[in-house]
Amino acid sequence: MGHDTALLAVDGLKATYNHAITALDGVDIHLARGEILALLGANGAGKTTTLKALSNLLPAERGQVVSGSIRFDGLDVLRTSPGTLVRAGLVQVLEGRHCFRSLTVEENLISGGLGRGSTRAEIAGDIEKVYAHFPRLREKRRAFSGLTSGGEQQLTAIGRALMSRPRLLVLDEPSMGLAPIVVQDIFRILRHLNREEGLSILVAEQNSAVALKYADRAIILENGVAVLTGNANDLRARDDIKSFYLGQKAVAPSIPAVVS
Numbered sequence: 501m502g503h504d505t506a507l508l509a510v511d512g513l514k515a516t517y518n519h520a521i522t523a524l525d526g527v528d529i530h531l532a533r534g535e536i537l538a539l540l541g542a543n544g545a546g547k548t549t550t551l552k553a554l555s556n557l558l559p560a561e562r563g564q565v566v567s568g569s570i571r572f573d574g575l576d577v578l579r580t581s582p583g584t585l586v587r588a589g590l591v592q593v594l595e596g597r598h599c600f601r602s603l604t605v606e607e608n609l610i611s612g613g614l615g616r617g618s619t620r621a622e623i624a625g626d627i628e629k630v631y632a633h634f635p636r637l638r639e640k641r642r643a644f645s646g647l648t649s650g651g652e653q654q655l656t657a658i659g660r661a662l663m664s665r666p667r668l669l670v671l672d673e674p675s676m677g678l679a680p681i682v683v684q685d686i687f688r689i690l691r692h693l694n695r696e697e698g699l700s701i702l703v704a705e706q707n708s709a710v711a712l713k714y715a716d717r718a719i720i721l722e723n724g725v726a727v728l729t730g731n732a733n734d735l736r737a738r739d740d741i742k743s744f745y746l747g748q749k750a751v752a753p754s755i756p757a758v759v760s
């Protein structure tokens with residue numbers, strides 16, 4: 501893949517917390533337009549830190565990018581405010597299915613549109629699009645989010661992100677704490693959005709099985725280093741990857757690190 505065509509280009513990213521703890525030690529990510537890219541790794545590998553860096557959110561957490569660069573569609577991310585990045589189309593669904601629990605599902609969606617500065621008519625149209633992708637949310641439109649299921653809250657959080665009209669949707673562990681069938685539903689909808697609307701997606705996951713099933717390519721992080729990158733189908737076929745890099749077994753794979 502030519503780097504000039506990348507929608508997102510992360511090069512040599514190094515990041516610390518409190519100027520002391522090294523969380524990322526050289527991460528490269530190139531995401532092409534229209535691609536679903538999975539960022540895999542065990543607990544603490546650096547997935548969340550990477551995603552926060554993409555939205556320039558690390559300074560708010562006493563995190564520092566020490567070196568490297570991040571470009572989103574030509575924008576220098578590290579010199580761009582989080583709000584400007586959202587308006588430019590880089591939109592995140594943070595870990596833990598954030599929605600406003602005391603607002604209804606529909607009010608949560610409206611808040612996403614208002615955050616972007618959409619007009620009433622745009623918001624109404626965008627809500628209809630979200631409901632077309634998530635019929636479940638239409639059924640629950642008047643329910644307080646705090647009283648809906650974990651899966652419905654995750655869908656609400658994703659729906660709210662869609663209200664910002666993303667070009668790159670970034671999700672942090674959307675599967676967390678959800679039943680396998682709900683996780684499959686969420687990934688199916690994400691792939692549908694990707695295939696039908698050309699939405700580019702970067703998804704961080706510990707659940708490598710589901711992520712590799714739906715992604716085009718994957719990058720594996722280990723101790724803050726991108727150790728492996730490849731086509732999702734190729735990686736899926738390799739048991740050694742699941743067991744070693746994703747934290748289940750202590751025998752290193754003997755195959756070269758770059759698959760494709």
Ligand SMILES: Nc1ncnc2c1ncn2[C@@H]1O[C@H](COP(=O)(O)OP(=O)(O)OP(=O)(O)O)[C@@H](O)[C@H]1O
Binds near residue numbers: 517518523544546
């Ligand atoms: N706010 C913070 N302050 C200090 N250290 C942090 C902070 N957040 C993360 N770290 C450290 O940075 C490293 C990377 O953590 P990160 O949360 O990015 O990993 P992760 O792959 O997203 O894991 P998880 O699945 O737990 O979210 C870990 O060593 C972690 O302890």
